[in-house]
Amino acid sequence: NKRIVSGIQPTGNLHLGNYLGAIRNWVVMQNEMKDGDSCVFFLADLHAITMPQAPDELAENIRNMAATLLASGVNPERAVFFAQSDVAAHSEMAWLLNCVARIGWLNRMTQFKEKSGKNREGASVGLYTYPVLQAADVMLYQATHVPVGEDQKQHLELARDIATKFNNDYDDKIFTLPEPIIQKTAARVMSLRNGSSKMSKSDPSDLSRINLTDSNDDIAQKIRKAKTDPDPIPENEEGLADRPEAKNLLGIYSALKGEALGDVLQQFAGQGFGQFKPALADLVVESIAPIRDKLSSFKNDPAEIDRILSQGAEKAAVIAEKTLDKAYRSMGLRRRS
Numbered sequence: 239n240k241r242i243v244s245g246i247q248p249t250g251n252l253h254l255g256n257y258l259g260a261i262r263n264w265v266v267m268q269n270e271m272k273d274g275d276s277c278v279f280f281l282a283d284l285h286a287i288t289m290p291q292a293p294d295e296l297a298e299n300i301r302n303m304a305a306t307l308l309a310s311g312v313n314p315e316r317a318v319f320f321a322q323s324d325v326a327a328h329s330e331m332a333w334l335l336n337c338v339a340r341i342g343w344l345n346r347m348t349q350f351k352e353k354s355g356k357n358r359e360g361a362s363v364g365l366y367t368y369p370v371l372q373a374a375d376v377m378l379y380q381a382t383h384v385p386v387g388e389d390q391k392q393h394l395e396l397a398r399d400i401a402t403k404f405n406n407d408y409d410d411k412i413f414t415l416p417e418p419i420i421q422k423t424a425a426r427v428m429s430l431r432n433g434s435s436k437m438s439k440s441d442p443s444d445l446s447r448i449n450l451t452d453s454n455d456d457i458a459q460k461i462r463k464a465k466t467d468p469d470p471i472p473e474n475e476e477g478l479a480d481r482p483e484a485k486n487l488l489g490i491y492s493a494l495k496g497e498a499l500g501d502v503l504q505q506f507a508g509q510g511f512g513q514f515k516p517a518l519a520d521l522v523v524e525s526i527a528p529i530r531d532k533l534s535s536f537k538n539d540p541a542e543i544d545r546i547l548s549q550g551a552e553k554a555a556v557i558a559e560k561t562l563d564k565a566y567r568s569m570g571l572r573r574r575s
């Protein structure tokens with residue numbers, strides 16, 4: 239049976255990269271589950287505090303992200319849906335795993351290097367050990383499948399290493415090894431301003447990303463202003479080599495339309511971006527507008543969101559506590575029971 243587990247940080251708005259790289263896939267997997275399969279989706283708020291957050295803003299972002307995921311199709315009747323900090327087992331398991339993971343493994347994590355930047359000595363310890371918390375997130379639920387974007391692949395490999403070492407060290411087949419599920423198209427949606435950096439919540443320029451809350455006019459304007467090159471659209475994928483901005487826009491079109499990139503290229507070959515961009519803008523609007531409209535109704539009902547998250551946390555804790563208990567005991571720690 240499949241146990242599908244994934245999370246997202248409640249920082250800023252959900253953007254097209256998160257949506258195409260991960261969330262859309264969560265919803266498809268949730269809706270296509272077979273009997274005996276299950277889904278666990280959460281807001282990674284404990285991950286969010288590895289970087290400075292204004293408390294009021296974080297509190298609001300948690301509710302907003304919950305509303306956005308619900309509007310995107312996460313269904314609390316079908317998936318266990320909650321906020322990470324509501325389930326204490328995540329923090330507890332992270333500590334146990336901190337004692338299993340090796341410093342050398344964490345030193346290889348590229349995201350830490352990017353996020354800590356030049357001021358590594360001034361980064362929080364939490365930012366450094368963040369991938370261990372992420373391993374705890376999936377291991378607590380014995381995840382088999384973890385739908386994520388390309389940038390999370392290394393963290394998932396680390397989770398597999400930690401699970402393997404735990405199983406070996408404590409002579410117990412306690413943990414399932416999680417498998418990342420990374421889609422072929424839109425696994426890495428790039429910034430609209432710079433084809434070599436990924437679309438990101440933390441990019442200071444709002445023109446670099448399309449948020450799921452953007453108005454139709456904003457979307458059209460951002461796509462019109464998106465960086466491209468003067469060459470026409472090529473006939474095949476080889477023609478996109480060394481054209482990262484062109485490749486990104488065509489990739490977004492292909493992912494949203496559900497058509498292979500090769501077919502999209504055939505359709506637009508020879509046209510300039512002046513012609514292609516309005517078609518792309520229409521498609522993005524068509525895909526996002528229904529989510530944005532649902533979102534406003536959820537946002538009007540914060541009490542309902544709190545109720546959904548609390549109920550989800552109760553369900554999650556039942557699963558997580560079982561695994562945590564096994565992990566404590568296998569390490570020789572006492573458990574009250």
Ligand code: TYM
Pocket residue numbers: 243244245246247248255256257258259260261282285371372375376384385386387388389390424425426427428436437438
């Ligand atoms: P986060 O919040 O940065 O992103 C959420 C999901 O969106 C994907 N993503 C992208 N995909 C394609 N193109 C992009 N430009 C893009 N930007 C983001 C991410 O790969 C991710 O799947 N550490 C995680 C959250 C997390 C988690 C977990 C995920 C915490 N615990 C356990 C899976 C399992 C993060 O910061 O994702």
